[in-house]
Amino acid sequence: MSSVGPTMPTLLRRGLNLLRTLNVRVQDLESGSVVVSRRHGYEVVPLGRGSWVVRRGRPDDVHHDHKAVMAHLAAEHVVSLLHHYRVGCVLDVGANTGQYAKQLRRYGYRGRIVSFEPVPEITEKLRTAAADDPDWHVYPYALGREDRTDTINVVYGSMSSMLGPSDFGTTRYKRFRDSREEKIEVRRLDGLLDKVLDGLDDPRPYLKMDTQGFDLEAYAGGGERVHEFVGLQSEVALMQIYEGMPRMDEAVSVYEADGFEITGMYPVTREETTGRVLEFDCVMARADKL
Template sequence: MQTLYRRLLGLMPRIGVQVTDLGPGTAVVSRRGGAYRVTGADKDTWVLRRTRDAARSEVSEGDAVRLGDTGALLLMETPGGRDERRLQLAAAEYLCTQHVAAMLELYGVNCVFDVGANNGQYARRLRKLGYTGRIASFEPTSETFARLEKAAADDPDWHVYRCGLGREETTAEIHVGWKTMNSLLPASDYGKGRYSRFAKADTEEIRVRRLDEVMTEALDGLADPRPYLKMDTQGYDLEVFAGAGERIAEFVGMQSEVAVLKLYEGSPGMGEAVAVYEAAGFGITGMYPVTREATTGRVIEFDCVMMRADAAPTP
């Protein structure tokens, strides 16, 4: 059953209030150009907070966190018992998606290559953030691809491809049953110690294509292609990148999940991956933690967003 807090958040858009849900008990609520004011917020921001008494909801500034001088406030449902690690990761995901959306708009991106699409979560998020251009999603495993294909069925500018991408055209065995962490690489000892799912040994044969080979098809019909490359392939991003060959120069920006602590055998470290991307002309515009160790606080992986500065619009 939905809590009163959640029902009220759901009603906010009907009265012109934007709600960004960062996870359980945490949201940013704002309204532009409105006549309403709330204690502790500026003229553009509403904050709705559920008190410790779950039976009632009220506005309060006591546990709202001001986000710098932006006028936005972060709303806590039960501040006393919040999980700071989960909160930080949720906030990082929110900031990353907002940053990516801003870069796509700034650079005039009209085709996003969504490599490692899984069920289509990334593409759906782009649509919610207002991106209306083409999306080309790549997912190799049969069961997951079926869900991806269903997700894209009613979106005529969202194209899906059942294949993996890599350095060469081939077939390969991918580890399956690892949920969102299916990989062409075996799990490292560190990965096995962290995730019990890696104990499964099921594999599936998949087709692997080169990125430069699929680009012509994916960009067909675009008069002035300005593509963006997102990679989330569980340790295989550099192989995908290599498969673009000289055509990597056509991408105005990219996004890669880079590892500080390696979950997969043979995967590159963050320094190695970033050096390759920088050598190809991309510069970092944002780094956002994806996962952390609960016991030490160490970041395991970052989402690294990079853009080609010479592709930026002239001021």
């Protein structure tokens, strides 16, 4: 994708026209961008904010298109919610290498971000990602029900978990077979909250959790202070990828009991063969905080 458009310099426009004569597809998008491709079997679906899905038009690509669209819609919704509820601090629990925080910045959130990631080599990548952002802070902990040293199953990608894989998870994700154990530090959320919110006059915090089946444990460590959060985001499961992970109805019931109400549900992963959704990103808010 090139950053040019209808007002591009004449010489560059002539070059693009020349490409068309060579059977190269040149498609203008919004002002400032075009798609240049030797392939013709695709369509461009605009998502807004300078984002598009380039769809190759084959049936086996539909799942990937759907995932990209859902990720965009979820990000738009979350950042809008953060603005509406005047959130000054997002706690990013299970941050991995900072994908979520970087997405918040791309979509316009400018408040404080506090990321938690316990696996040391991943934490270092996260620190590198946050290095040039003065209001993005990194803590090398998992969050849980009590302060302790524990073991995490380190899995390639973003699937490391305090829990072991279920039979279903092992069948679906071959990477579980190459996992290893590593010692990490676990901390309670309520014991860290004063420190991470220090310096903010009216933080109105938002809690995002993506801990691969451990969200309710991270949430429990907030104790009574979970009521200070104006909203939360939790990955809730319909299919148990990890042993002992709570199902969606159990997790949502816990959050609702504390006054959080659903504002959006977005599929995260689904089976390509059956179409079944495995997990949703559940976005919630406390209406009384408005």
